[in-house]
Amino acid sequence: MLGQDFAQQMEDMFARDREASETIDLERWERKSLLLRIKEWGARLLQRLL
Helix, strand or coil, rough: CCHHHCCCCCCCHHHHHHHHCCCCHHHHHCCHHHHHHHHHHHHHHHHHCC
């Protein structure tokens, strides 16, 4: 077990991530440009390598 401090840090990080995020509905997802989709695909690919 890692402890309460670690658990609190994870909770805080999740809360910050959620506050910085934005909801994307299906209509908005379908309107995304091809260039943006390619950039996101590339970023996911690079993330796996890091």
